[in-house]
Amino acid sequence: MKPIRLLPLLAIAAVFATAARAADKELNLYAWSEYIPQTVLDGFTKETGIKVNYETFSSGEEMLAKLLAGGTRYDLIQPPDYVAEALIKNKLLVPLDYKKLPNFKNLLPEFTKMPHDPAQKFTVPYMAGTVGIVVNTEKIKEPVAGYKDLFSARYKDRIVVLDDGRELVVGAFYTQGIGLNDITPATLEKARPILTAWFKNIKLFDSDSPKTALLNGDVDLGLVWSGEAAILWNENKKFHYVLPSEGVHMFVDVLAIPKGSRNQSAAHAFLDYLLRPDVSALISEEFPYTNPNGEARKLLTPEQLANPASYPKTDRKLDTFRHLGTSGALIDELFTDLKNTK
Amino acid sequence: MLKTSTSRLSPPSGLRLLNLGFGVWTALVFVFLYLPIFVLVVYSFNTSRLNILWEGFTLRWYLEIADNVRIIRALKNSLIVASFTTLASVIIGTAGAWLLHRYRYRFSRTIQTLICVPMIMPEIVLGVSLLVFFTVVGLELGYLTVILAHVTFCFPFVLVAVQARLQGLDPSLEEAAMDLGASPLKAFWLVIIPCLRPAIVSGALMAFTLSMDELIVTVFTSGLGSATLPTVVFGMAKIGLNPMLNALSAVFVVTTIAFVLFSNHLKKLSAR
Amino acid sequence: MQALPSTSLTDSPHALRPRVWGWVLLAPMLAWLVLFVLVPMAILLVYSFCTRDDLGRVVFEFTFENYQRVFDPIYLRILGRSIGYAALTTGICLLMGYPVAWFIARQRENVRNWLLLLVMIPFWTSFLIRTYAWMTILKGNGLLSGLLLSAGVIPAPLEILYTPAAAIIGLVYAYLPFMILPIYGSAEKLDNALVEAAHDLGAGPVRAFSEVIVPLTWPGIAAGILLVFVPAIGMFAITDLMGGARVPMIGNVIHNQFIKAGNQPFGAALGIIFTLMFVVAYTLAQRRGRSSHP
Incomplete structure (x- = not known):
């Protein structure tokens, strides 16, 4: 008899799952x-009365898998630039209504009409960042300018890098003068011997928190996201951030409205709220990435703007x-193969 | 050899020696189990927000727990999911183990193998395939889907633990009870269940723990508002796992221990 | 095959032929297995013969390519490594956990439950926080290194974090309770009198232990090995965090197909083959288990 008791239990759980939702007063954010x-979410709810249901992901591909499965209807999503490009190409995004986005003008021009959305029809940039080198200058006295310096044999077992095949491959491409999006079997074969040599010197791979090993002193150099480097700089000024001399990859996380969104007006309201200078500055306070909002930057403290990882001083063109x-x-x-034979 | 000869001189002391040795060993294993918990609790008083290096003492994080809506909500979700998962896993696992022991089914070996499959299936494979399945049948992602997914990989643990206990169980127990006029159901409830209790408790603890700690399957089967604590914590690694999470863990562990002590105490009082 | 008198792990000689009720009662579990194990497996099987579009969506176009790639020696090496780590973890867990399970089982009932809970409570903290706590202990200028340095045991700071040894420590820590609990479950029913009787017959503690106690708790040991070894093969989060992610595990490879490479069909093929290998190994083990204990 016992197992039959399960059914009412599941029914109770089902009630939890389908708690009534007032569609027009809620925003499903992924x-x-x-x-x-x-604080930003709360501020928006307070101002508009729209409740934000915030669901999270931790990689662009994870987001894509769940979005495409279609299990939940999202009103607003936050893909990285290259995923947004794919979504645009496959006609999975809804065009923006600029009449509802008066604050869009606050964005710096270099963050609009970017290669992933050349017509600037579908996406609003949220935060940007770069991939660069962190140097613990207390331990490393020589200048480290680029990938070649970083992966030299004298730093064997003192390096942490992102556990991300594409970032490392791109690094190898830069040293060979290959374009960062030129990924073919032939270019990868060219990168292989370089990466094989690099991998011998790497102590660990960590995408989630490479700052941990650097702060602990288990490694002295790192190839990390600029956000990580900015946190390290705030913690201790001995951690310098360097944009690799051979070439720099910049990423932009954008916001977009997916097809199937049931509350596009709330999505626009939230987008415009995020573009407000005071709100955008609030985000910068919490997350030290590069803020694409020019008006918001004016509200930042000199110390925030002086963080070399958040706002690197360069006039070089950054690739996406x-x-x-x-x-x-x-x-x-290739990445699995290299790790396996190391 | 040496031990054998000494024990022959004084038989009971040899056994006591063995028990003593095991006791010391157990104490050492408990040190191993609680060493990181000790560190975790110490670091909950750390002033550093990044909580990687020790910087100074503060009680601030304990005060902040109550204000963090998202963490509290995630913990609540975890507890809801883990409780339902444990309940369902214990029922399915215990009943399954008993039935497979009691009856000789056709395909029982196939069933047995199938039960163990969720334990070997990589979490991502289980998560993605269940996501596809739930979407196809039109089940909205939420508590229900997370619980269904969790029970799928938790109940085998209960079942295997109970099976181990059942092996070598005296079959006359049930027959004796039935001879005394009990119905099969009553015999099961009054005789078999009490006898299986240690294994059921073990299984329930394992199921609860697995469910509380599961990340990947949860990520793929949870919907808006049903994210559990591990998913939130995992996302926080990027900006630093602040000491509030340690404080939360510490409060949770201490409350559990206090609760169990208290309920034991109550039991003793009522038994008097 | 069904003609064999005892086929399943748990068949006791007294097992009955199930009549209607036997099947009715088993139905909920069977339904569960079909719905949430077999059907998803079938979906995967279909996926594994498909291709994908540039967004990573599965396209229903028949191909064998995914299976051709699965048998690349590189994946076999990775699988071998994963099995090696899991086997080592299981061995250490058994050595560490058996005496604990035995000791707990010898206590009074409320002490027993209390100790059992104490084994599990550390795991009700967050996995990531726990792992970072281990990293604090094991890092170069961490607790363990400092302790050993000041005691003069080692001359230089310990370099154990981000090595395979650290990964094994992490794995053993994570899986130890899953060894202790099932063994406890079967050790608890052993009668003290039985153990003492073995002793009175002239067996020393070592012989009483190895010839009486271990065989009697064997079902628990087997269950513990199953519950530790099998999940440990696919584990990669701990090995990545504590071992420095320098070598891939089979769990990484499968996970990455879905999360990084956007190649679900190949991930599905790997998952199917991985699961099939387990099914074959498990079935063989079941048969051997039967034939050695007639």
Whole structure:
């Protein structure tokens, strides 16, 4: 008889799951975890009465998998630039209504009409960042300018790098003068011997928190996201951030409205709220990435603006990732192979 | 050899020696189990927000727990999911183990293998395939889907633990009870269940723990508002796992221990 | 096959032929297995013969390519490594956990439950926080290194974090309770009198232990091995965090197909083959278990 008791239990659980939702007063937001501060969400709800249901992901591909499965209807999503490009190409985004976004003008021009959305029809940039080198200047006295310096044999077992095949492959491409989106079996074969040599010197791979090993002193150099480097700089000024001399990859996380969104007006209201200078500055306070909002930057403290990882002083052109399609699998194969034979 | 000869001189002391040795060993294993918990609690008083290096003492994080809506909500979700999962896993696992022991089914070996499959299936494979399945049948992602997914990989643990206990169980127990006029159901409830209790308790603890700690399957089967604590904590690694999470863990562990002590105490009082 | 008198792990000689009620009662579990194990497996099986579009969506176009790739020696090496780590973890867990399970089982009932709970409570903290606590202990200028340095045991700071040894420590820590609990479950029913009787017959503690106690608790040991070894093969989060992610585990490879490479069909093929290998190994183990204990 026992197992039959399960049914009423499941029924109770089902009631939890389908708690009534007033559709027009709620916004289903699918965004990176811990990227939109709670204070911002609360402020929006207070002002508009719209409740924000915040669901999180921790990688662009994870987001894509769940979005495409279609289990939940999202009103607003936060893809990285190259995923947004793929979504645009597959006609999975809804065009923006600029009449509802008066604050859009606050954005710096260099963050609009970017390669992932050249017509600037579908996406609003949220935060940007770069991939660069962190140097613990207390331990490393020589200048480290780029990938070649970083991966020299004298720093063997003193390096942490992102556990991300594409970032490392791009680093190797830069040293060979290959374009960062030019991923083919032939270019990957060229990168292989370089990466093989690099991998011998790497102590650990960590995408989630490379700052841990650097702060602990277990490694002295790192190839990390600029956000990580900015946190390290705030913690201790001995951690310098360097944009690699061979070339720099910049990423932009954007916001977009997916097809199937049931509350587009709330999505626009939230987008415009995020573009407000005071709100955007609040986000910068919590997350030290590069803020694309020019008006918001004026509200930042001199110390925030002086953080070399958040606002690197460079006039070089920074490259962005393009959507790879199926050749992403080639990188993963190479990466696994390199790790396995190391 | 040496031990054998000494024990022959004084038989009971040899056994006591063995028990003593095991006792010391157990104490050492408990040190191993609680060493990181000790560190975790100490670091909950750390002033550093990043909580990687020790910087100074503060009680601030304990005061902040109550204000963090998202963490409290995630903890609540975890507890809801883990409780339902444990209940369902214990019922399915115990009943399954008993039935497979009691009756000789056709395909019982196939069933047995199938039960163990969720334990070997990589979490991502289980998560993604269940996501596809739930979407196809039109089940909205939420508590229900998370619980269904969790029970799928938790109940085998209960079942295997109970099976181990059942092996070598005296079959005359049930027959004796039935001879005394009990119905099979009553015999099961009054004789078999009490006898299986240690294994059921073990299984329930394992199921609860697995469910509380599961990340990947949860990520793929949870919907808006049903994220559990591990998913939130995992996302926080990027900006630093602040000491509030340690404080939360510490409060949770201490409350559990206090609760169990208290309920034991109550039991003793009522038994008097 | 069904003609064999005892086929399943748990068949006791007294097992009955199930009549209607036997099947009715088993039905909920069978339904569960079909719905949430077999059906998802079938979906995966279909996926594994498909291709994908540039967004990573599965396209229903028949191909064998995914299976051709699965048998690349590189994946076999990775699988071998994962099994090696899992086996080592299981061995250490058994050595560490058996005496604990035995000791707990010898206590009074409320002490027993209390100790059992104490084994599990550390795992009700967050996995990541717990792992970072271990990293605090094991890092170069951490607790363990400092302790050993000041005691003069080691001359230089310990370099154990981000090595395979650290990964094994993490794995053993994570899986130890899953060894202790099932063994406890079967050790608890052993009668003290039985153990003492073995002793009175002239067996020393070592012989009483190895010839009486261990065989009697064997079902618990087997269950513990199953519950530790099998999940540990697919584990990669701990090995990545504590071992420095320098070598891939089979769990990484499968996970990455879905999360990084956007190659669900290949991930599905790997998952199917991985699961099938387990099913074959488990079935063989079941048969051997039967034939050695007639």
